[in-house]
Amino acid sequence: MLTTETRTHRVVLRAALVAAAAAVLLVVVAALGAGSSAALGAAVGGVIAVGVFAFGSFAVELVSRLMPTASLLFAMLTYTFQVVAMALVFVALNESGLLDDELDSTWVGIAIILGAFVWMTVQIVLATTARIPAFEPRPAAPVEGGAR
Template identity: 65%
Template sequence: MMTTETRASSVLMRAALAALAAGVVLVAVGALVSGSPAAWGAVVGTLIAVGIFAFGAFTVDAVARLMPAASLLFALLTYTFQVAAMALAFVAVSSAGLLDDELNRNWLGGAIIVGAFVWMAAQIRLATTARIPAFQTPSEGGAR
């Protein structure tokens, strides 16, 4: 029998895999349509999106398991951090002079956007269809 923690982690892992799969498709399409800079832009964009979303989702999941009362506050702080981290990553890539020569700006941005939407869609779909109990009854080992 799976535990609640295992099922919640499974939802997050499957959402990450869906976003990575979308990124692989973008890399292939970018390489075929626009060449190497587009493919590398899609690779970097996918890694940025999946890395930032995975870090946020798994840390919020860990806090929700350890301190459920603090999970909403931590989720809001994590969202703010994710927005800032996404902006900082894009500024870092831009200031390093990698855009337009080694990395196609449009494919990098597109991969970030597609990665974010696929992650959110997959996580919403998987979370709403997962059978994760919201509470435990006393007979299941909860408090008396």
């Protein structure tokens, strides 16, 4: 029997794998269509998207197992952190001079947007069909006095 933890873990893992596969496909399309700069940009964007979303989802999953009452607050903070982390990565790439020199910024953006949409779609579809209970029922307390 699958536990709730295993089911949730599988949803996150599958979303990560499908988003990574979409990123690899986009790298191939970018390489064939626009060259090595575009392919490298798509690869970097894919890594950013999958990395940020995977870290956030696994962190929220861990907190929801350890402290279920704090999971909503932590999920909101994690979302904020994800947005800030992506912005900081873009600033760092821009300041380093890699964007538009070695990395095609358009393909970085396309890969991040594609990764976000694929991740959300897969996670929503899997989460709504996984039959994960909203809570774990407590075992029934034994009846005192036994059977009559």
